[in-house]
Amino acid sequence: MNANRRTALGIGALVVLAAAIGAGIFVWSGSQAATWFVLIGIPLFVVAGIALYVRGVITRSGTSEQQFVRTRARSTAEEFQALLRRVQELRTAYPDWDPGIDAQIESAVGDFETQGVTVDRETGAFDLGKGVKSADLQEFERLSNETERLDDEVESTFREFVAGDLSRRERVLDRLAEVDLADPDESFSAPGASASIAECRDVIDGARDATRGTIEDAIGAVREMRRGQHRADDGGAIEADLADAEAALDRGEFESAVESVLEARDRLRDEFSGSFNEELEAIRDLVDAVDRAGVDAHVEASTIDEVDRIDAAVSDLDSALDLSEASRHRSDLRRVCLDMIRTLERRLADHAETLRAADLPPGYYAEPAAVDERFAAELEDVDDLERFTERWEAAATDLRDAVETADTKAAVVDAYDDVSETIETALAERGEVVGDDLPMRHADQFLGLYYRRNEGLEFDPSVPVLRRGDVETHDVTVEVAYEHGSERPRTATIELDGGGYSEAVTVETRVAGTAAFENVPAGTHELSADPGDDAFGAIERDVTIDGDASVSVEFLERGLREQLCADVDVDMTEVLPDMRSRLESAFAEEGYVSTEMDLPVQDTHAACLLAVWSDEAGHGICRSDGEVVVYDDDQIERELTNVLRYNVDPGDRVSFAELRRNFLSAPVPDSVIRDAVGGVDGEHSVAVTDTGLEINEH
Numbered sequence: 001m002n003a004n005r006r007t008a009l010g011i012g013a014l015v016v017l018a019a020a021i022g023a024g025i026f027v028w029s030g031s032q033a034a035t036w037f038v039l040i041g042i043p044l045f046v047v048a049g050i051a052l053y054v055r056g057v058i059t060r061s062g063t064s065e066q067q068f069v070r071t072r073a074r075s076t077a078e079e080f081q082a083l084l085r086r087v088q089e090l091r092t093a094y095p096d097w098d099p100g101i102d103a104q105i106e107s108a109v110g111d112f113e114t115q116g117v118t119v120d121r122e123t124g125a126f127d128l129g130k131g132v133k134s135a136d137l138q139e140f141e142r143l144s145n146e147t148e149r150l151d152d153e154v155e156s157t158f159r160e161f162v163a164g165d166l167s168r169r170e171r172v173l174d175r176l177a178e179v180d181l182a183d184p185d186e187s188f189s190a191p192g193a194s195a196s197i198a199e200c201r202d203v204i205d206g207a208r209d210a211t212r213g214t215i216e217d218a219i220g221a222v223r224e225m226r227r228g229q230h231r232a233d234d235g236g237a238i239e240a241d242l243a244d245a246e247a248a249l250d251r252g253e254f255e256s257a258v259e260s261v262l263e264a265r266d267r268l269r270d271e272f273s274g275s276f277n278e279e280l281e282a283i284r285d286l287v288d289a290v291d292r293a294g295v296d297a298h299v300e301a302s303t304i305d306e307v308d309r310i311d312a313a314v315s316d317l318d319s320a321l322d323l324s325e326a327s328r329h330r331s332d333l334r335r336v337c338l339d340m341i342r343t344l345e346r347r348l349a350d351h352a353e354t355l356r357a358a359d360l361p362p363g364y365y366a367e368p369a370a371v372d373e374r375f376a377a378e379l380e381d382v383d384d385l386e387r388f389t390e391r392w393e394a395a396a397t398d399l400r401d402a403v404e405t406a407d408t409k410a411a412v413v414d415a416y417d418d419v420s421e422t423i424e425t426a427l428a429e430r431g432e433v434v435g436d437d438l439p440m441r442h443a444d445q446f447l448g449l450y451y452r453r454n455e456g457l458e459f460d461p462s463v464p465v466l467r468r469g470d471v472e473t474h475d476v477t478v479e480v481a482y483e484h485g486s487e488r489p490r491t492a493t494i495e496l497d498g499g500g501y502s503e504a505v506t507v508e509t510r511v512a513g514t515a516a517f518e519n520v521p522a523g524t525h526e527l528s529a530d531p532g533d534d535a536f537g538a539i540e541r542d543v544t545i546d547g548d549a550s551v552s553v554e555f556l557e558r559g560l561r562e563q564l565c566a567d568v569d570v571d572m573t574e575v576l577p578d579m580r581s582r583l584e585s586a587f588a589e590e591g592y593v594s595t596e597m598d599l600p601v602q603d604t605h606a607a608c609l610l611a612v613w614s615d616e617a618g619h620g621i622c623r624s625d626g627e628v629v630v631y632d633d634d635q636i637e638r639e640l641t642n643v644l645r646y647n648v649d650p651g652d653r654v655s656f657a658e659l660r661r662n663f664l665s666a667p668v669p670d671s672v673i674r675d676a677v678g679g680v681d682g683e684h685s686v687a688v689t690d691t692g693l694e695i696n697e698h
Contacts, residue, residue, distance in 0.1 A: 076143050077112065080119060080124070082124070087099055087101075087154060088123075101157075108150070115140065116134075154197075155197055166190055168255070169210075183214075211254055219242050241260045248260060283330050284311075289396075290307050299343045307336055314329050334388065340396065365409045370399055378391070412442055423438070423466065432468065433466045435447065444461055447464050447465075448461060451466055474519075474522060474546075476549050477517075478552075479513075480492050480513045482511055482512070484511075490508070492532050493528075497528070498523065498524060523544070524542055525545060526540065527553075534563050535558060535563060537556055539553055539555065561615060561621075568605055582600050584617075593610060593613075594629040595610065595629075610630050620633035620668075622671070632665070636673075644680055650696055654693045659693075
């Protein structure tokens with residue numbers, strides 16, 4: 001039996017003995033003593049067994065110790081070998097990668113040789129020499145740690161290399177994307193900080209394959225451009241550039257391949273530039289012709305949308321290499337324009353058929369020559385786009401005018417029976433019909449057709465109005481009066497409108513005046529009266545004329561709030577709660593609020609807001625030189641009282657301007673001061689003049 005087996009059996013016997021002793025203690029002394037023996041006694045027996053084994057190894061001949069050193073040397077050399085092979089493999093796959101550890105590897109190889117291990121720097125093969133028996137075990141520990149560190153450095157530098165390579169790949173693709181030969185959104189994600197070499201290789205290999213595929217597609221795209229309708233004259237040089245690109249791609253030289261592709265593209269672009277510009281100009285001319293023709297209302301909406309789409313697409317073309325795409329848009333636009341002409345021809349034919357079948361009076365509708373033309377068939381034979389555009393616009397304009405006329409006439413004919421009853425009723429009641437009496441489009445056409453089908457009528461298409469031949473007319477007088485007079489004349493405007501009659505008369509007066517209207521047709525008319533003064537409200541009402549008549553109009557004065565809010569379409573009472581605090585703060589700080597201040601509403605609503613707030617708060621409000629001012633009327637009266645009692649003497653004169661400048665808290669107008677002075681009791685007699693106050697003795 002060899003020593004190792006004997007030692008193992010000895011250790012096993014010690015463990016069995018310890019277990020037996022533990023069981024005896026449990027039986028004789030109880031569980032507590034047995035627990036302490038398990039916690040302390042059994043570990044001591046195990047340690048003793050291990051010590052027995054180690055001693056047996058050490059006390060034997062020195063052969064086992066040398067074998068241990070040799071084993072450690074082999075395992076460390078294998079680690080170093082794996083490192084060298086990994087570096088060599090990566091360098092072979094990626095020749096442009098440099099780990100930067102050559103000097104450190106050279107030093108490690110020397111350290112291995114010092115310990116009796118020969119290592120091939122290229123292949124990693126090693127040989128354990130006789131000297132390894134006396135090697136330093138601690139040195140192999142150090143070399144193992146150094147190998148691990150170098151392995152980490154290899155991973156780190158390779159990750160950095162991959163990130164840089166991805167950045168170069170993206171720059172290559174960006175150059176192709178700038179000329180629409182690659183997807184501008186294509187990019188590559190760098191590996192994470194803890195990514196393994198295998199993961200990094202997957203990333204870089206995938207990026208290079210993707211870059212290769214993109215460049216191959218770009219080569220194919222440029223080559224396909226040469227096969228279009230227009231061929232480049234310099235085809236040999238272009239093909240040579242593409243061949244250079246393919247050769248560079250085979251060598252993995254992506255930047256060089258892209259340079260050759262771009263060179264070929266530039267040659268092709270230069271050859272195509274003239275034809276490209278001509279094509280774009282011809283397409284834009286046809287789009288402009290469609291806009292000028294104004295056929296939107298008579299063709300399918302989808303065709304107009306298609307023209308807009310083509311126009312937008314052509315606007316995005318900025319390279320002569322887009323010539324083939326421009327030609328495709330040209331073909332699509334030509335097809336859409338032909339469809340428009342066919343649609344117009346069909347609609348004109350349908351309307352013409354309807355009108356031919358109707359019993360129309362002479363002069364109502366004359367069939368245009370365009371009905372018998374075959375514009376679409378003629379245009380199909382025109383290949384030159386410039387001539388096509390010219391002829392298309394002329395045809396579209398003729399057809400548009402013919403369709404608009406025929407469409408209107410046909411619609412009137414279809415609905416005439418119903419509308420004619422309305423016309424007949426109105427003529428019977430009022431003796432005339434105007435276009436506004438018919439609640440439909442083309443009222444003038446209905447009136448014209450009725451006129452041609454019935455005798456004894458008068459028709460004025462400029463109004464339009466249809467009357468019986470003996471229309472009764474009367475004279476009308478409008479008496480104008482204001483609620484109170486004024487120092488300056490006012491100009492009122494009175495207007496009568498209805499039954500084909502429309503007339504306006506102005507009246508200048510301080511209090512009352514007269515407006516005369518002659519030959520007013522019998523019937524109901526709208527009377528409008530504008531007072532020409534914002535202080536009074538306008539008047540609108542209907543008047544019925546069945547003989548010579550006199551009508552009275554009285555303009556009533558409006559309150560200031562009504563005047564200020566007349567043109568405001570917002571209910572300021574609902575807005576006021578949000579504004580009240582700011583208005584009150586401004587009032588408390590300044591002593592008044594005016595539209596000249598920065599108010600929290602639109603300028604057009606400010607005056608109305610102040611009017612509503614002054615009513616609610618009980619403040620005074622007035623107009624002053626176009627400005628609306630809200631003020632404390634009690635405060636103004638107190639201030640004037642103080643002036644008259646303490647600041648003036650008999651014979652003094654104080655102007656309104658001086659009062660506002662030196663004594664009053666609000667910039668109120670002269671009229672407010674006059675009214676307030678009338679309510680002040682003072683020691684002196686006060687005379688109010690046009691410009692201020694004169695102080696006299698009682």
